[in-house]
Amino acid sequence: MLKAVLEDTSLYQPGLSIDCVIFGFHDNQLKVLLIKTKYSEKWALPGGFVPVDEDIDQAAVTVLNNRTGVKGIFLRQFATFGCAKRNDSDFSSIVLDFYGIPKEKGEWYTNRFVTVGYYALVDFSQIIPQQVGKNETVEWIDHHAVPELILDHKEILDKALETLRMELNLMPVGYNLLPEKFTIPELQRLYETILGKKLDRRNFLRKITAIGILVKLDEKKSNVAHKAPNLYSFDKQKYQEVVKNGLNQGW
Amino acid sequence: MLKAVLEDTSLYQPGLSIDCVIFGFHDNQLKVLLIKTKYSEKWALPGGFVPVDEDIDQAAVTVLNNRTGVKGIFLRQFATFGCAKRNDSDFSSIVLDFYGIPKEKGEWYTNRFVTVGYYALVDFSQIIPQQVGKNETVEWIDHHAVPELILDHKEILDKALETLRMELNLMPVGYNLLPEKFTIPELQRLYETILGKKLDRRNFLRKITAIGILVKLDEKKSNVAHKAPNLYSFDKQKYQEVVKNGLNQGW
Structure with a gap:
């Protein structure tokens, strides 16, 4: 070069x-x-x-x-x-x-x-x-x-x-980084890895669902011994809107 | 030049x-x-x-x-x-x-x-x-x-x-822009002017006080006919900390 x-x-x-x-x-x-x-x-x-x-x-x-x-x-x-x-x-x-x-x-x-x-x-x-x-x-x-x-x-x-x-406080991440179907704990670990800190499970669930970009699927994660967690996917249209307009959790 | x-x-x-x-x-x-x-x-x-x-x-x-x-x-x-x-x-x-x-x-x-x-x-x-x-x-x-x-x-x-x-979603503004002593409605109007939209009074009060940068003074605004609003000032040290570290309302 x-x-x-x-x-x-x-x-x-x-x-x-x-x-x-x-x-x-x-x-x-x-x-x-x-x-x-x-x-x-x-x-x-x-x-x-x-x-x-x-x-x-x-x-x-x-x-x-x-x-x-x-x-x-x-x-x-x-x-x-x-x-x-x-x-x-x-x-x-x-x-x-x-x-x-x-x-x-x-x-x-x-x-x-x-x-x-x-x-x-x-x-x-x-x-x-x-x-x-x-x-x-x-x-x-x-x-x-x-x-x-x-x-x-x-x-x-x-x-x-x-x-x-x-x-992360202004827009979601995860699309293209997680499998098409993922669990909330998987999404939480993505955020934790980027932020370099542990997050409270309940707070994370509350905040991430409030954004309105997740679709709860009628499936559970397989290969899990008991209490299989729910699978989710991103609502791609809403996801793109939030990326464009920002998280509306501000003023 | x-x-x-x-x-x-x-x-x-x-x-x-x-x-x-x-x-x-x-x-x-x-x-x-x-x-x-x-x-x-x-x-x-x-x-x-x-x-x-x-x-x-x-x-x-x-x-x-x-x-x-x-x-x-x-x-x-x-x-x-x-x-x-x-x-x-x-x-x-x-x-x-x-x-x-x-x-x-x-x-x-x-x-x-x-x-x-x-x-x-x-x-x-x-x-x-x-x-x-x-x-x-x-x-x-x-x-x-x-x-x-x-x-x-x-x-x-x-x-x-x-x-x-x-x-505005990441840090406070107001210092150097408002008088040293100001009312919450004055601060709200600063945010409204920058954002170009009206904000709900109660929500604004709740969010702005949650940041922890305001000091409620033992004074009320004078020259106001009735129901004189409380005066506030910024806690300069906390204000600078929040500017530096960002609003901790994120993840």
């Missing part, structure tokens, strides 16, 4: 990048998609540059598609990071050295980059992480075990998780 | 700007600070460029300070706007013509700009809008009567208001 960019920097927006925090949930685990390149010991968020003739949102979609191999994933811009010294580290020089790019030609790359952060939440069991360059490893890493990241990528990751947690 | 920037564009981040949506509240009116320059019939949000050695947040603070003349105002980044064609209009050419800047020298300015949006909420009665260039008018305009704006500034303004309304 970098080499292609430096061959004709005029095709890319100067000083601007995209970074994607791709959260993966499955079976009560929250992971994040990270990349390790051969030119650094540190891991990084998947990201990219922005073609001058492309919307920034589209550039983010491209990063996500390239990395997950799937399309149509919900992606949300959450913050833009632009400290004066954010890429003032040795990192840029290391990358240029690795590719054998002389400093003066690499100036476009070593100037301050402002980066727009996007996050997505996907079912990691359904996605095979895609290697883009041959000099890199791409992996789902447990969010409790994130290694040292380049630049301010840890700050970007933390802010994305903070935003995701906050947005 | 533009002329100074074009004299040495290398001092500024290329293709990046800041736009500030400065909301002003006073006495049940919500206004927005807008600028009209002599080179266009349309109004604009106050904004600026970002020095290469300055954090984007600092550049936003500078715009806000320059426009309001006051410091220490709460300012929040809410979204970044980067459509491929966002400043592809005649507007840029008009500006260059106005300053007599030849197109080739103005290329830095006519390339696509990505803009980072910030919003602030201030008491407009305490602020005298500051004219920065001599070719402009700067005014508080009622948010219901916003005239046609340049570029995508209307979209930026709408998104800021949407964010402010959403954030």
